[in-house]
Amino acid sequence: MESDTLSDPLANLITNYHELNGSTVDELPAVPSALEFMRYVARNRPFVVRGGAKHWPACRKWNATYLRKVIGDSTVKVANTPLGNADAIVEQNEGSLLFVEPHETDEPFEDFLGYVQEDSTFPEDRLQDRHVKYAQTQNGNLPTEYPSLLADVPPDVPFATEALQQPPDAQNFWLGNHRSTTALHKDNYENIYVQIIGQKHFVLLPPVEVACANEQPVTRARYVPASGETGKLVIDVDEVAEAVPTPTWDPDEPNVRATAYSELSRPLRVTFEAGDMFYLPAMWYHKVSQSNGPEGFAVAVNYWYDMSFDGGFWT
């Protein structure tokens, strides 16, 4: 590959991009103005404001006791997977790929939180048969499923609302533990992501690395409870649904399903602590894993703003 770089325009594009852009995520000293934010949107580059949300009531107040008190036994939607792999590629024995969505259950919040916390009390070898739960509905679940938490977070991110001239399209709540990983994917949203409890570890690829990510149409499937075997989840292939283009390369397993361009990828790796505010630009690939806070779980809140589809960039 190395020797082809000069003659291959796609390889050139990727290596030029890396030469012109740092291999780190910019750290801003304070929450940006709308204009400062817009410069990052224009350049489609991420940044983090360390501690940018630490004055939010959520960052001061949220812990297991408080969440139990204000949410109680309200029903919330929970993603269940055998391995913490919600919305992820699963390679079948014969080599074919499936994009498997989680088994979604409605659970009283208290039970769900208890289950997530209890994972930490099991020895590693006993966890294998215990499937993984993650609240990650991503459809604006904060106002709908967690209305009692709304008072603790701002309804929008003022610099983003002013710059993009619109309120957020969705405000999402994420609660899980170290066992869940969100597979590499991209969203057509400008994303303001705020860590509240624990840590999130992002692996990031810029859109120019599309040729590294090996997007392929992958058949949809879903985890469903195995009939007769309590607690076991099996894959149910959706024969009707259209195969959807999905990144099939994983920067953490760089030799599996690599393209000729994957070795040119330079993943950015960055960890967010409680109180950090992160801007993830539209169309950036991201893979997300987590570390528990002091009580055995991690919480984040994010704001999705519609990206501008006109203009030149999205091409």
Place this chain on the structure above:
Amino acid sequence: MESDTLSDPLANLITNYHELNGSTVDELPAVPSALEFMRYVARNRPFVVRGGAKHWPACRKWNATYLRKVIGDSTVKVANTPLGNADAIVEQNEGSLLFVEPHETDEPFEDFLGYVQEDSTFPEDRLQDRHVKYAQTQNGNLPTEYPSLLADVPPDVPFATEALQQPPDAQNFWLGNHRSTTALHKDNYENIYVQIIGQKHFVLLPPVEVACANEQPVTRARYVPASGETGKLVIDVDEVAEAVPTPTWDPDEPNVRATAYSELSRPLRVTFEAGDMFYLPAMWYHKVSQSNGPEGFAVAVNYWYDMSFDGGFWT
């Protein structure tokens, strides 16, 4: 072509772009704030502020008498071409293409302006043998060649300087008449273009139409005075210079040197009057012709700001 559009990703990109973007240049009611400007930079879309510069001293003061008075017989650089085609493609008899630069002369400003104005006194058929002069040096010629005019125009465009966090890279002065046309090309600058006298007629193609513009490496050449024949210009091919990628399609002659994509092009056409301020985003193709003001010439001033090469857009 029409029927291929669905299956051809490049054709799709162009038609999608047109569906998502209007086919006109936005008109802003007033000079934008830095944030408003940055939104246009982010979307890589042009705008015009009608009358946005009409309070500039240049717009009130500049006319032939004033320019003669303050510039006098200072030497200025003048582009000389047989047909008003500075920096343009010339097709040779045998079909090969040359990119021909003008014959550049140093002239006392008063003589140059007199020549430009006199063109209007000739009947059309007598103009054929009279070559065309245009002050269009484009290397920051305003401060270097026309320092006595600096007091009449702002040193920068404050909203652009604030948004882009840098002063302009070049401030250019353009003086010519209806006989000069600037051929289709693109620049890697964010361009604020202000019409001072007369009109300019821009034909614009967005960068996504690169496949329409038929860029090809074209051999460089230059007009030089024919030896022995006073006033005659002939083409001198530069055998040494590298052939430079150049758009060879002309939206005003759509059937000549068209690609399979050229018919998908939707050129934007817009005319600027004295006092109008125009934002031409980086990498947009533009072709520019002009109409004389009341004294037989047209004047414009523009500010080139370095575009950001990092981030995602320029790819």
